[in-house]
Amino acid sequence: MAHAEPPIPVTARSHGPLSGRVRVPGDKSISHRSLILGLLAIGEARIHGLLESEDVMHTAAAARALGAIVHRDGPGAWRVRGVGIGGLREPAGPLDFGNAGTGSRLMMGVCGAHPITVTFDGDASLRQRPMRRILDPLELMGATVVAQQDGGRVPITIRGPKEAVPISYRPPVASAQIKSAVLLAGLAAPGETSVIEPEATRDHTEKMLAHFGAELRASPDGAHGRRIVLKGQPELQAAPVLVPADPSSAAFPLVAALIVPGSDVIIESVMTNPLRSGLLATLREMGADITVESESDAGGESVATLRVRASALCGITVPSERAPSMIDEYPVLAVAAAFATGTTRMRGLQELRVKESDRLAAVEAGLKAAGVTCRIEGDDLVVEGGSGSVAGGGVVATHLDHRIAMSFLVMGLATRKPMQVDDGAMIATSFPGFVALMNELGAEIG
Ligand code: S3P
Numbered sequence: 001m002a003h004a005e006p007p008i009p010v011t012a013r014s015h016g017p018l019s020g021r022v023r024v025p026g027d028k029s030i031s032h033r034s035l036i037l038g039l040l041a042i043g044e045a046r047i048h049g050l051l052e053s054e055d056v057m058h059t060a061a062a063a064r065a066l067g068a069i070v071h072r073d074g075p076g077a078w079r080v081r082g083v084g085i086g087g088l089r090e091p092a093g094p095l096d097f098g099n100a101g102t103g104s105r106l107m108m109g110v111c112g113a114h115p116i117t118v119t120f121d122g123d124a125s126l127r128q129r130p131m132r133r134i135l136d137p138l139e140l141m142g143a144t145v146v147a148q149q150d151g152g153r154v155p156i157t158i159r160g161p162k163e164a165v166p167i168s169y170r171p172p173v174a175s176a177q178i179k180s181a182v183l184l185a186g187l188a189a190p191g192e193t194s195v196i197e198p199e200a201t202r203d204h205t206e207k208m209l210a211h212f213g214a215e216l217r218a219s220p221d222g223a224h225g226r227r228i229v230l231k232g233q234p235e236l237q238a239a240p241v242l243v244p245a246d247p248s249s250a251a252f253p254l255v256a257a258l259i260v261p262g263s264d265v266i267i268e269s270v271m272t273n274p275l276r277s278g279l280l281a282t283l284r285e286m287g288a289d290i291t292v293e294s295e296s297d298a299g300g301e302s303v304a305t306l307r308v309r310a311s312a313l314c315g316i317t318v319p320s321e322r323a324p325s326m327i328d329e330y331p332v333l334a335v336a337a338a339f340a341t342g343t344t345r346m347r348g349l350q351e352l353r354v355k356e357s358d359r360l361a362a363v364e365a366g367l368k369a370a371g372v373t374c375r376i377e378g379d380d381l382v383v384e385g386g387s388g389s390v391a392g393g394g395v396v397a398t399h400l401d402h403r404i405a406m407s408f409l410v411m412g413l414a415t416r417k418p419m420q421v422d423d424g425a426m427i428a429t430s431f432p433g434f435v436a437l438m439n440e441l442g443a444e445i446g
Pocket of ligand 1: 201202351
């Protein structure tokens, strides 16, 4: 189940200022959740703006294998007729999630609380990622791990209990995936399931559960944490979902516009959920010229059209408590930091070691390939900025990681010599059309 295509090296070179108006595809987190809640609801959920990327398509296939009728009406327009909580069908074969940590972990939560046996698998990257963090709470809820690799890696086979046991769970790390898996499992349990997170993480699962009719409440816990309590065994009713543009994808044209001299780019309707907008706050602290052209609401999420102009950035220290709100944006932030004046220290990045690749190591190696001085100190990444000038000229190993590929292609738009990534194929897992969208703005990537 490795990524099937042969590696596709891609090169980015500087080619003058970027300008124009773009809209990036739908949010990956919300897209996965819309299909999963569609599966668990009664009735037909209509989804607009679904991200049609490889990761999300694996979740759609899994929802079908578990009994949902999933239909595509046109670009981004999907319908899901669910089976209701308790109505999941045992799939005929293993569920292949490809590269998708979110799809696999959230579906483990769903399946691990139902009396069915399900095998989860994925590509070489997913097979490296820790799943114990999901299996531990599921075992407390009554699931049996029938088979696992290497202390909790896929392929994993889980058998759910006849009736799941509600728990009160404190995830050992701040992770929306762990929180979501426990809440989704809690849907099948009687009584109340609660999650007490050490730091608040993206709340898309909670919002969408409420939108589908579940009863849950959230309250602050400690300085940065949150307690979410879900009433089990609700009858979820299908509801329409409008997927806003993904801020984690918008981050790439945004940083490109900041670092390519003379650029002026408008990015339309980007989701600005405060639990996702740490990158905007950080870049503004660094001196980025980002203005809000208009603000509105899209399906219960705030969205804003952003105007981004090339800016002289300065190095800052990014506090660790900001990490959950920008966890996927550190690779491209590190690229921005390479062009800043002075030192940028990003604190508390331990979770980057267990993403689609070891992102801490991959970013350090990529920056070094571009001639940037940087180092890892404990769990911090420290980047010495080149005051707008970075040599480039290197080849970056992407390790099956879409965000490493896109980050270093963005970098190559502003380095003195071109940057090459060893494989651009993985970009399709989250941002199909990335190269075309960037080139529409005047980039030279190919
Ligand atoms: C996601 C949560 C984050 C993030 C991932 C998407 C989600 O992972 O990195 O890309 O949709 O819940 P963690 O929850 O493991 O930090």
